[in-house]
Amino acid sequence: MGGGRKRRRGGSEAPAIHPRNRYATPAPDFAALASLYPSFAPFVSVSRGGRASIDFTDFAATRELTRVLLLHDHGVSWWIPNGQLCPTVPNRSNYIHWIEDLLKSDLIPPLSSSNKTRGFDIGAGANCIYPLLGASLLGWSFVGSDVTDVALEWARKNVENNPQLVDLIEIRNANKMSCSSESEAVVGEADRENTLEPVDGVAWSKPETLNFCMCNPPFFERIQEAGLNPKTSCGGTAEEMVCPGGEQAFISRIIEDSASLKNSLRWFTSMIGRKANLKLLVSKIREAGASVVKTTEFVQGQTARWGLAWSFIAPRKMVVRSSTPGRANHSFMLHGLRREYGAFQVLKSAETFFHASNLSCKIDSSLFSIDVTLSDDQAQAAMFLDESDSVEGVSTKLHSAVTGSSFRISVFEQMPGTLLVKGSLLNKALSDTPLLVIKA
Incomplete structure (x- = not known):
């Protein structure tokens, strides 16, 4: 369970456990934990070399390890009945710390001036692990939703057994949220908060936004797939592990729902179990x-x-001033693009960005160009290109504009996989205005 980096084939380094994760270094000492918690001792074996370990294929051993780690390192009392999904604390902590990084980042501005962080856990499960970790580690408040009676009962028990966290975590039945799917509970939550309608008999005193939502989705399409890893036994019911279409369909539904919220949540997030699904979901x-x-x-x-x-x-x-003021025309190349990233797709990505930035723009498909107009009070616009990533996230690379009333971006395909991007001022009177470079 230790941290540290591992070498991939070819010598490159695989990502390590999150550096702020309590278990990054050193790894949990099973022998020391066994001496402190007698209930854990029967599950610990010591090799001739003195290395203590547990049998991760034993659900009871995995559950007891989770219980002990939450109690010893987080001061959290916790339990789940047989068969429910048993989370590993270090892995779930990675997710919490990553969201912490996103919220602290300057990339996306805060939705409000409040210093309080409020999150929504889609499918909290009986283990309620993310609200418990987020609240105990960082003082975040949570709404956790689920759909089964057992999950709701035990999630509430796990909250109630920790008086120090009771005021930070609320468990709700997604079936009573007037939503057609559990992922839509996020939409219902934000809509209710924004309209001040009562929720479960309690009305919100003022509009409130959510900083993020998170989800550990059902990874599998069939229950038979859930037990393919012979090295672990984490339990899990069909409701927790399986849904039609697997994680790809479940997360796709969250993506569809998120489009209805737009600016009501700062970040939408989900865990993914299969890397092959990442590209399609992006x-x-x-x-x-x-x-x-x-x-x-x-x-x-x-x-x-x-x-x-x-x-x-x-x-x-x-905003950073360019070293080449006075130029009315600028250009750069995008190299190594995959086939699906053609000139039109890049223009559409740019259009999406400008609309999100509340800029007026119009695409001319015949000329493969987009004209952008700034209002009088929009004093800044510019060109953004992250050259460290030539392919992934093209829509976040092409953020081009200049100070002035209007400008044009044109995209030309030079050869397969290579695009020439040109930006020019349409207001000639602004040709002496320095170009501004905006980096998100």
Whole structure:
């Protein structure tokens, strides 16, 4: 369960456990925990070399380890009945710390001046692990939703057994949220808060926004797929592990729902169990009109998961003067693009960004150009190109504009995989105005 980096084939380094994760270094000491917690001792074996370990294929051992880690390191009392999904604390902590990074980032501006962080956990489960970790580690408040009686009962028990967290975590039945799917509970939550309608008999005193939502979705399409890993036994009911279409369909529904919220949530996030699904889901998020997409990899021991985050809020802009003032025309090349990233797709991505930034723009498909007009009070616009990433996230690369009333961006295909992007001022009177470079 230890941290540290591992070498991939070819010598490159795999991502390590999150550096702020309590279990990054050192790894949990099973022998020490066994001496402190007698109930854990029967599950610990010591090799001839003195290395203590547990049998991760034993659900009871995995559950007791989770209970002990939450109590010892987080002061959280916790339990789940047999068969319910048993989370690993280090892996789930990675997700919490990644969201913390997103919220602290200057990339997306805060939705309000409040210093309080409020999140929504889609499918909290009986274990209620994310609200418990987020509240105990960072003092965040949570709404956790679920759909089964057992999950709701035990999630509430796990909250009530921790008086220090009771005021920070609320568990709600997604079936009573007037939503057609559990993922739509996020939409219902924000809509109710914005309209001050009562929820479960309690009315909100003022409009409130959510900083983020998170989800550990059902990874599998069939229950038979859930037990394919012979090295672990994490339990899990069919409701927790399986849904029609698997995680791809479940997260796609969240993406569809997120388009209805737009600026009501700062970040939408989900864990992903299969890397093969990442590319398709990122494409769906782009199509939904998100302004920013972020991905990461969660590594803990032999287990790898991926994180996906997106936002519809216009990125915060940092303005830096160009070293070449006075130019009315600028250009750059995009190299190494995949076939699906043609000139028109790049223009549509740019249009999405400008609309998200509340700029007026119009595409001319015949000329492969887009004209952008700034209002009088929009003093800043510019060109953004992240050359460190030539392919992924093209829609966040092409953020081009200049100070003035209007400008044009044209995209030309030079050869397969290579595009020439040109930006020019349409107001000639502004030709002496320095170009501004905006980096999100």
